[in-house]
Amino acid sequence: FTTALALPSETEGRPRVGFFPGSTIGNFKPDEVVAFLAGAKRLLGPGAGFLVGLDLAKDEATLVAAYDDAQGVTAAFNLNLLSRINRELDGDFDLAAFEHRAIWNAVESRVEMHLVSCKDQIVTVAGHSFAFTAGETIHTENSYKFTVTGFEKLAGRAGWKLERCWESPAPSFAMVLLRA
Known part of the structure; x- marks a missing residue:
């Protein structure tokens, strides 16, 4: 998932949504998160969505x-x-x-x-x-581990805007929808 991909030409001009589930993004250092998100933005293109799983900071x-x-x-x-x-x-x-x-x-x-x-x-x-x-x-x-606000700042550095967030009841996990 850190190697550049090319999407099929059939997806050109269509809405694109990337999906990065789980909490794998927590294995990246903050600057690596920004680089990864920037790469995803380039791949998915203008107006794309990106659904990302986050393990939230806890006690x-x-x-x-x-x-x-x-x-x-x-x-x-x-x-x-x-x-x-x-x-x-x-x-x-x-x-x-x-x-x-x-x-x-x-x-x-x-x-x-x-x-x-x-x-x-x-x-x-x-x-x-x-x-x-x-x-x-x-x-x-x-x-x-992330706070939603902290992740929103990292995503912003990569050119994404936080559109929506769903948190588990504790909250211990979140899914965030980013928009290019």
Whole structure:
């Protein structure tokens, strides 16, 4: 979805609506959101609509619990990065020597995923050694959360106007309709 596309010529001169569901846009940094939205505007053309899903900012406890779930799904996903490094880059990470941690960064409005070293250790990857101290983290991923007003400003920088917004009851999620 970050690679430029060309729409079929049959859509020329017809109303176009793009659809970006879920909350995938939260994986982009704010400047990347603007660039993505600007690209979508170029693709869809004048007068187009763009329906975008947003994971809304919530209280810290709710967000951390969602990304540090009791079932350990997110932890397994995060630790899989080390497994892939071991497999694909001849690494020797001891997965049991790292723990998953989700941290809410209120300043950046994002949940950060980290892998925390449980002890002092040296890891080798592709023939290079890396030293980790106990408590040191590897920042692996961000998941940005939005306010509708904040997203409207990002969309405005890309040339879109917010036409309509639908929020879930909590509210925890929103669908916004942007207009070019």
